[in-house]
Amino acid sequence: MARSGPEALGGVSGAVQGASAPGPRPKKARPKRLGLFGGTFNPIHYGHLRSGEEVAEGLGLDALWFIPAAVPPHKAPADLTPFPVRLAMAKLAVGRHPRLKVSDIEGRRPGKSYSVETLRQVRRDFGPAAELFFILGLDAILEIQTWKDFRELFTLCHFVVLDRPGFDREQVGEVLHREVHPGFQEMPGGQGFQHPSGTRVYCWETTLLDISATRIRTLVREGRSVRFLLPEGVRRFILKQRLYIPRSATGG
Numbered sequence: 001m002a003r004s005g006p007e008a009l010g011g012v013s014g015a016v017q018g019a020s021a022p023g024p025r026p027k028k029a030r031p032k033r034l035g036l037f038g039g040t041f042n043p044i045h046y047g048h049l050r051s052g053e054e055v056a057e058g059l060g061l062d063a064l065w066f067i068p069a070a071v072p073p074h075k076a077p078a079d080l081t082p083f084p085v086r087l088a089m090a091k092l093a094v095g096r097h098p099r100l101k102v103s104d105i106e107g108r109r110p111g112k113s114y115s116v117e118t119l120r121q122v123r124r125d126f127g128p129a130a131e132l133f134f135i136l137g138l139d140a141i142l143e144i145q146t147w148k149d150f151r152e153l154f155t156l157c158h159f160v161v162l163d164r165p166g167f168d169r170e171q172v173g174e175v176l177h178r179e180v181h182p183g184f185q186e187m188p189g190g191q192g193f194q195h196p197s198g199t200r201v202y203c204w205e206t207t208l209l210d211i212s213a214t215r216i217r218t219l220v221r222e223g224r225s226v227r228f229l230l231p232e233g234v235r236r237f238i239l240k241q242r243l244y245i246p247r248s249a250t251g252g
């Protein structure tokens with residue numbers, strides 16, 4: 001029997017409510033247009049959340065999943081808050097939002113959390129008809145050539161690139177042509193680029209919020225306010241759990 005999407009993903013916060021019906025889940029219950037927003041989320045903040053909201057609305061997504069990386073391949077482990085804690089903050093942030101969800105899929109695989117493995121798994125679980133949109137910031141796409149099996153990624157899903165202050169959107173086409181495939185075609189109206197396989201890379205204009213998790217961690221460490229940079233529940237959680245404070249300062 002085919003596994004249903006959310007179950008196969010090992011739990012998407014709030015995705016399935018109430019008692020399960022007997023027998024296979026009806027096909028229409030599956031999201032058909034699904035956004036996958038990967039990241040370290042250490043912690044999740046309004047830069048992620050507002051972009052997710054605007055993309056989900058703009059693309060008419062059935063669901064958008066924030067997918068915290070259990071073992072981010074590009075981040076120093078020393079700086080890393082444990083996966084369950086980052087997952088908990090993401091869940092606190094989305095709450096009962098009807099479309100924004102949190103998936104622990106990358107916590108269920110051993111080793112480094114490569115996006116290509118997540119995309120393969122989601123593609124397998126949801127089948128070839130599902131429209132998958134992988135969401136990432138401009139800073140991330142500009143170094144896509146450092147990702148595992150990055151060329152394959154562009155055959156598995158569409159991409160949505162979010163503007164980020166300080167990064168040049170004009171470089172996206174150049175990087176795609178040079179690093180990924182010379183056959184990328186520019187779409188009309190500066191919408192983005194189309195890969196020869198038919199997948200698209202959308203350059204998406206969202207509200208520019210110059211917020212980073214690094215800055216939030218620094219502010220907390222310095223004992224300064226992070227209010228209004230991230231949801232209040234997450235801010236309180238950080239303070240209560242004494243996250244981002246050096247051990248020597250906590251007496252631990």
Ligand code: ATP
Pocket residue numbers: 038039040041042046047048051135136137138139140162163164209210211212213214215
């Ligand atoms: P850090 O400062 O620790 O590197 P970050 O704030 O960049 O973290 P990540 O968890 O690394 O957050 O980001 C996940 C994804 O979200 C990345 O693709 C990143 O480019 C994107 N992103 C992060 N912050 C923003 C923002 N303010 N606006 C748009 N996209 C963002």
